[in-house]
Amino acid sequence: AASLRDLADRRHVLIGTAVDTTALAEDSAYRATTAREFSSVTAENVMKWEVVEPERGRYDFSAADELVRFARAHGQQVRGHTLLWHNQLPAWLTEGVADGSIDAKELRKILREHITAEVTHFKGRIYQWDVVNEVFEEDGSLRDSIWLQQLGPSYIADAFRWAHKADPKAKLFMNDYNVEGVNAKSTAYYELAKKLRAQGVPVQGMGVQAHLDIQYGFPTDLAANLARFDRLGLQTAITEADVRMFTPSDPAKLARQASDYRGLLAACLATKGCASFTVWGFTDKYSWVPGTFEGEGEANILDADFRHKPAYAALREEL
Numbered sequence: 182a183a184s185l186r187d188l189a190d191r192r193h194v195l196i197g198t199a200v201d202t203t204a205l206a207e208d209s210a211y212r213a214t215t216a217r218e219f220s221s222v223t224a225e226n227v228m229k230w231e232v233v234e235p236e237r238g239r240y241d242f243s244a245a246d247e248l249v250r251f252a253r254a255h256g257q258q259v260r261g262h263t264l265l266w267h268n269q270l271p272a273w274l275t276e277g278v279a280d281g282s283i284d285a286k287e288l289r290k291i292l293r294e295h296i297t298a299e300v301t302h303f304k305g306r307i308y309q310w311d312v313v314n315e316v317f318e319e320d321g322s323l324r325d326s327i328w329l330q331q332l333g334p335s336y337i338a339d340a341f342r343w344a345h346k347a348d349p350k351a352k353l354f355m356n357d358y359n360v361e362g363v364n365a366k367s368t369a370y371y372e373l374a375k376k377l378r379a380q381g382v383p384v385q386g387m388g389v390q391a392h393l394d395i396q397y398g399f400p401t402d403l404a405a406n407l408a409r410f411d412r413l414g415l416q417t418a419i420t421e422a423d424v425r426m427f428t429p430s431d432p433a434k435l436a437r438q439a440s441d442y443r444g445l446l447a448a449c450l451a452t453k454g455c456a457s458f459t460v461w462g463f464t465d466k467y468s469w470v471p472g473t474f475e476g477e478g479e480a481n482i483l484d485a486d487f488r489h490k491p492a493y494a495a496l497r498e499e500l
């Protein structure tokens with residue numbers, strides 16, 4: 182049977198997965214499925230700041246380099262995730278800001294050096310970078326992070342300019358959750374993109390994470406939301422799709438989940454500039470969901486034994 186990536190190739194869309202690099206190293210079934218089913222990979226964790234710069238100025242790209250090598254060997258593209266976030270920052274950075282040993286001027290320099298070093302390291306090997314991740318609150322105000330507190334709102338334009346300088350060919354994205362539909366948060370991104378582009382800031386894509394939960398119902402205005410970014414001239418992407426449920430599953434829940442996955446993919450396929458559709462892991466064997474959402478799980482398209490769930494069949498049918 183044709184794999185997801187075979188089918189996606191014909192639709193000229195990339196089908197991606199987040200990769201747990203520990204599982205990739207240790208689990209041959211995981212490795213084989215990653216290679217067979219996907220045309221794009223995202224590092225689930227190993228391109229994040231706490232991993233790549235564990236001490237100030239000392240970079241460790243070894244785990245990420247392994248993934249890039251794997252991708253290359255299997256003809257896969259790599260999504261870069263992520264350059265600026267409020268989570269998974271190294272302790273030296275958060276503690277330095279908290280105790281005042283890193284002031285605003287210094288923090289701006291640290292951010293510039295980090296973005297420049299990381300984007301330069303992977304130059305030419307990343308097709309989309311999540312430059313800023315989760316910078317808005319649900320009400321559309323900017324998130325109250327160390328970045329906003331210390332640097333003010335201009336840190337966002339700076340981050341895009343620095344990333345673009347280091348790799349002019351990579352498509353530079355904003356990325357967030359709860360921005361599937363048209364709402365205050367997604368509208369804040371839309372307005373920000375419009376403003377930045379008018380100012381000539383190189384922002385080129387909107388990433389919709391799509392961490393869904395079957396109990397909340399499908400965001401039926403997803404395609405309309407993607408379309409407005411499309412009209413602005415931005416690429417779009419589904420970047421972290423998973424659909425969780427309270428466990429254990431049953432056939433009705435799995436059918437709901439399959440329908441949600443199908444809806445996410447259909448909205449991407451209906452959008453001209455939707456370049457990639459990425460799931461946040463593909464097997465229930467390795468998923469961030471049970472550790473994050475109490476009582477929930479089984480959010481992926483394959484079960485813990487790599488058997489196809491209805492969601493896998495739904496994606497194949499939709500492609």
Ligand code: XIL
Pocket residue numbers: 225226314390421469
């Ligand atoms: C998650 C990873 O899946 C976990 O392994 C890690 O412990 C925490 O981060 N939004 C994002 C991702 O942008 O980086 C997050 O990934 C999930 C939510």
